[in-house]
Amino acid sequence: MPGGVRRHAVRVPNGLELLSVTGARILIIDGLDECSNSHDQKRILSLLAQIVQKFSLPIQILVCSRPEPRIKECFTGSSFQNICQWMALDETYQASNDIRLFLVDGLKKILKHHSCSMEHVPCPWPTLEQIEYLVQKSSGQFIYASTVLKYIN
Structure with missing residues (x-):
């Protein structure tokens, strides 16, 4: 090879x-x-x-x-016609909904894992506005959302 x-x-x-x-x-x-x-x-x-x-x-x-x-x-080509699903991840792919779900799920896990140290944090945490802010800052890139979750955790 x-x-x-x-x-x-x-x-x-x-x-x-x-x-x-x-x-x-x-x-x-x-x-x-x-x-x-x-x-x-x-x-x-x-x-x-x-x-x-x-x-x-x-x-x-x-x-x-x-x-x-x-x-x-x-x-x-013909080798992949029946076995492949193509998904272009360019500007036509709208990742915002997937990123939103990813963030909500990740933040719930963080809240559960750190519940004792986050007792003083006002509910709901995070707010819908905060989640939307993070979704917008992600600009369709999961790496941004993933990095935010790692940093918060």
Whole structure:
């Protein structure tokens, strides 16, 4: 394997038999566009398509990447037509509702975990206005909301 692919590859010990445990699993491939060679990107996606089509595995695969031409070409090809759902995360994707739910859930967990030290905090905490402020500051980016929750916690 070329160096660019090897550097980004993850090896599963003992092969695919580990996936036979009950319960759904997810494999996240982030930064496929970071492979130094576009042919390596295509090769990785081709292998994933073959595995999904050949084996009935209790696994979902999430590929996160910038939409480079070779990557888009793979996903629009026949190998992925019946096994893939494409979701563009550009300006057409409105993440605000998802971020709002993420923040509300995370802040509830923080309040529950730190209930003794937060007895003096007025209820409701946080207010709807505060949540909306954080949603707006997030600008559709989960990393902002995640960082806020880590900081508050």
